[in-house]
Amino acid sequence: MQDVTVAERWTQERRREHTRNLLLDAAKDVFARRGFEGASLEEIAEAAGYTRGAIYKHFGTKEELFLAVNKRFNESFLAAFVESIDPETPVEDLDLASLAKQWHEMQYSDPHDFALGLEFNLFVLRHPETQERVAKQRLDLAQMIADFIDEQSVRLGETLHMSSLTLARLSLACSDGLQLAAFLDRGQDDLYEPFLALLVTAIEDSPTKKQRKKSAK
Amino acid sequence: MQDVTVAERWTQERRREHTRNLLLDAAKDVFARRGFEGASLEEIAEAAGYTRGAIYKHFGTKEELFLAVNKRFNESFLAAFVESIDPETPVEDLDLASLAKQWHEMQYSDPHDFALGLEFNLFVLRHPETQERVAKQRLDLAQMIADFIDEQSVRLGETLHMSSLTLARLSLACSDGLQLAAFLDRGQDDLYEPFLALLVTAIEDSPTKKQRKKSAK
């Protein structure tokens, strides 16, 4: 068994996959630091321990490399979200505020990552032909959050004031803006908490809420 | 009279100011389309009808040119906002929703302008030494909106659930995210309306607003 594993590890395809991952890692770093235009394939290749030849063999063009990084970024983002809620936590402990806070801190804690996210958005804005490819990923993420919201609201017996998908997209969109403000307005009050307060009013219909004991303060 | 005007118009300083404006106009366009790194001073100069020599005479460096464009952008943004609310409209007609909608459509109606805004943000993220210069402009805008909110809430006798400055910053931040979503999620439901609904609940304490005359303290 072990033999098989080792053999597989050094098979041609495995090796290719391996360097591909290294290239993507390096590309993510460099793109995040320098931006799409500012990053040079030379620097990316060197950071990965290869030369530009490897990049062209794997991705063909700078744009494709960038889009591959984007795809991977979104996938890991989504995976992190799934993981953060999937381990079934006791229902009582799952209050919106702490979850959102966790989300808030989970992703984009690194300014570079956040800058990279902005860079993706800019790229799509400037390359409309890629819009469709990326829009799907955005929608997938929103839908997943929407599903989660549905699940929770049913369980808690809350009534939403808007469709769960809309609420999910709204949360994501605002989250982007709030995160940006957090980085740009260093030293000023955090906006995330007041925003959550807003969200909560949107979810919990006022009359029933006060009688409910869902969170122990 | 005319002679004086004409004389002034062609004075050295006036002329300098004039070309400076043309350069800034062209720079805004090109930066918006290509981004900071992607834009070339050559293209900017040519678009303005000059050569690179003029740019270096006026701004010295690409960064300074970009920051000058940013400053101008923010100033005109703020001026547009002031103008949109200053002509004293009848109090009755001034409802939050229509105002916000106007705001929504006023700025960033052009994808390029919005992309340029993102580019500014990215630039500041990547050039922390410029953070302070720009943060002041952001705060000025937020404060101006906060003042407006105060004015209105006093007049309407509403009670805010958070400080007006926080509400202003929150609105601005979320607005950015929502605008981005509007450009990226073409074809999906607009998020601005549900967001406004949220905001309104933050301002108007309960859904039964019409019947209640809140006693503000």
Next chain:
DNA sequence: TGACTAAGATACGAGTCTGTATCTAAATGT
């Protein structure tokens, strides 16, 4: 009117970037 100054054009230097085309060495498979 003539010297001076400054706006802006032209010329230059040095570096960088992407993409392609060729080359090498290793792994495959028959």
Next chain:
DNA sequence: ACATTTAGATACAGACTCGTATCTTAGTCA
């Protein structure tokens, strides 16, 4: 064991880039 494919390195070409240094022309002031 040999021929073939393929991952990745190397070399090259063409085009751009920024920034500076010099030059020209026009407005200013005595």
